[in-house]
Amino acid sequence: MSGSESWNMHKHVREVPTDAFGDISFGSLGQKTGKFARVSADTSSEVLYHLLTEQWKLSPPNLLISVTGGAKNFYLKANLKNMFHRGLIKVAQTTGAWIITGGTHTGVMKHVGQAVRDYALSSSMQGNIVAIGVATWGIIHNMDVLVDPEVG
Incomplete structure (x- = not known):
């Protein structure tokens, strides 16, 4: 990107399958773990809701x-x-x-x-x-x- 060119998400971001997801351990909580996933800024709310409720088995709020x-x-x-x-x-x-x-x-x-x-x-x-x-x-x-x- 040149100094005069302004940043544009569609031009300067390349989307690939995520390589960052899984379980994370919180040291201060003993054996307590949580889940995390790196998602795109424009991931639809439907896809995120499906991840949370169907994949991660959270009860719908x-x-x-x-x-x-x-x-x-x-x-x-x-x-x-x-x-x-x-x-x-x-x-x-x-x-x-x-x-x-x-x-x-x-x-x-x-x-x-x-x-x-x-x-x-x-x-x-x-x-x-x-x-x-x-x-x-x-x-x-x-x-x-x-x-x-x-x-x-």
Whole structure:
């Protein structure tokens, strides 16, 4: 791409079968694993829904909770943080919701992750909470270890 040429997704991106998918282990949660898949930015919602419900066997949600906000870290007083954590988990539990975030460990997304982690670590777990992080590939830490060299 020359210095005067502007970037264009259709011209400068080459789509190939994914070489990044599978199970991922979360060290802070003991043996807790999740699933991940690298998909194209224009993958249809129908294909993603099929992946989540048919391939990954997630129960269809009754509600989607999208938690968005800046990625800037901020301090939350303990009582407010606890209220946010309990409220988010209670709503997700009682409605069968999926929680969707930007998938990073910063800002409000970090608080969502901590709430889900704390719930998963508690001994009184009553059903799974589904949390889905949708992050751009370029910001994933150690993304190279998520690529399967045998695929492609």
